[in-house]
Amino acid sequence: MALNSQNVLAALDSFRIEVPSWGFADTGTRFGKFVQDSAASTLEEKFSDAGQVHYFTGVCPTVALHVLWDLPAGTDLREVVKLSDKYGVRAGSINPNVFQDQEYKHGSLGNERPEVRQRALDHILESVSLAKQLGCRDLAPWLADGSNYPGTANIRHRKQWIAEAFRKVHEALGPSQRLLVEYKPFEPAFYHSDIGDWGMALLLARAAGPKAFVLVDTGHHYQAQNIEQIVAWLLSENMLGGFHFNDRRYADDDLTLGSIDPYQIFRVFAEIRHWEWESRQRADIAYMIDQSHNLKNKVEAMIQTVMTAQLLYAKAVLIDHEALQKARTEQRLIDAENCYKDAYETDCRPVLRDWRKSHGLAEDPLQAFRASGYTERTSRERGVRKKGASSYA
Ligand code: PSV
Numbered sequence: 051m052a053l054n055s056q057n058v059l060a061a062l063d064s065f066r067i068e069v070p071s072w073g074f075a076d077t078g079t080r081f082g083k084f085v086q087d088s089a090a091s092t093l094e095e096k097f098s099d100a101g102q103v104h105y106f107t108g109v110c111p112t113v114a115l116h117v118l119w120d121l122p123a124g125t126d127l128r129e130v131v132k133l134s135d136k137y138g139v140r141a142g143s144i145n146p147n148v149f150q151d152q153e154y155k156h157g158s159l160g161n162e163r164p165e166v167r168q169r170a171l172d173h174i175l176e177s178v179s180l181a182k183q184l185g186c187r188d189l190a191p192w193l194a195d196g197s198n199y200p201g202t203a204n205i206r207h208r209k210q211w212i213a214e215a216f217r218k219v220h221e222a223l224g225p226s227q228r229l230l231v232e233y234k235p236f237e238p239a240f241y242h243s244d245i246g247d248w249g250m251a252l253l254l255a256r257a258a259g260p261k262a263f264v265l266v267d268t269g270h271h272y273q274a275q276n277i278e279q280i281v282a283w284l285l286s287e288n289m290l291g292g293f294h295f296n297d298r299r300y301a302d303d304d305l306t307l308g309s310i311d312p313y314q315i316f317r318v319f320a321e322i323r324h325w326e327w328e329s330r331q332r333a334d335i336a337y338m339i340d341q342s343h344n345l346k347n348k349v350e351a352m353i354q355t356v357m358t359a360q361l362l363y364a365k366a367v368l369i370d371h372e373a374l375q376k377a378r379t380e381q382r383l384i385d386a387e388n389c390y391k392d393a394y395e396t397d398c399r400p401v402l403r404d405w406r407k408s409h410g411l412a413e414d415p416l417q418a419f420r421a422s423g424y425t426e427r428t429s430r431e432r433g434v435r436k437k438g439a440s441s442y443a
């Protein structure tokens with residue numbers, strides 16, 4: 051296919067993607083944790099690592115923060131602002147945490163006990179306030195609420211409690227802030243999850259108010275679910291607020307975006323581009339990464355993810371929407387499908403290199419990062435401290 055590089059270059063100019071602070075820290079599976087000398091332990095180290103991703107890719111100016119992990123009680127927010135200045139990345143979406151404390155064993159906003167629901171609501175309202183003070187637009191709560199055994203939960207009551215709480219959260223939002231409602235079909239609850247799919251998230255967002263939207267975490271779907279259809283429906287309802295990008299093989303595996311099914315992410319971008327082409331406006335969507343890398347070098351994996359997202363987005367930009375729509379209307383299925391295939395199979399790496407060059411960036415951010423010696427330096431500096439800690443043998 052003829053590569054319309056001007057379109058791709060222009061589209062890449064406005065493509066931004068947010069990295070998660072937790073993607074730079076040591077994490078593990080429930081079977082164990084494999085620590086890396088260079089992994090970040092402090093908020094400063096997370097900002098430093100996120101700053102590297104932005105420095106080499108040029109498209110990641112914000113870092114998502116998880117309140118309890120990054121901004122525990124007593125955090126001086128002026129220090130956070132100083133870190134932004136020092137490392138060149140700002141705080142992005144604010145993620146409350148109502149899933150790790152003992153009180154939340156049977157749920158948070160959906161808990162049977164009013165005092166636990168209140169505690170969870172207070173934390174989320176506190177998170178809204180932190181977001182305001184840091185100038186952050188999106189509040190992205192994820193509830194681990196649900197039940198493990200049939201008959202043990204009043205599903206309707208829990209829905210009602212969550213809806214009431216989200217309404218209160220919505221009331222507390224500033225004029226330009228948004229509430230993004232994330233869903234997940236299972237884990238940690240395995241019988242029912244209170245916000246189990248996009249329809250439930252949509253109803254809750256609608257009930258909360260006009261500044262609430264749905265957040266699609268690509269890992270939070272059943273095997274073979276058509277995520278791009280969900281995206282298309284949310285777009286048509288004007289309810290798609292953002293993404294948590296990652297890839298999956300079985301469940302919420304948190305694998306690197308595009309490592310298993312890059313064509314699926316292309317199809318997601320294709321729906322967004324087609325909606326933009328039809329409606330002649332840009333979709334207001336927060337693209338965020340939600341990945342924890344246990345085995346790969348964390349900064350490298352994040353750079354790899356960003357490069358993959360850009361590449362798949364660039365391919366989606368190449369779709370000839372006129373031709374696609376005409377083929378659809380005339381029911382020429384092969385021609386319609388080939389509009390996707392031709393775009394997807396076009397090698398966009400050269401145009402991405404050109405885009406980077408024209409923005410004073412390294413043509414290959416991953417190689418440039420490796421050559422910088424950052425990992426060696428942080429491994430030395432952070433490793434010494436970790437080796438002193440008892441959990442590190
Ligand atoms: C839950 O699986 C999730 O996707 C939510 O977005 C959390 O905030 C994030 O992962 C980190 O645990």
Ligand code: MN
Nearest residue numbers: 232267294340
């Ligand atoms: Mn997520």
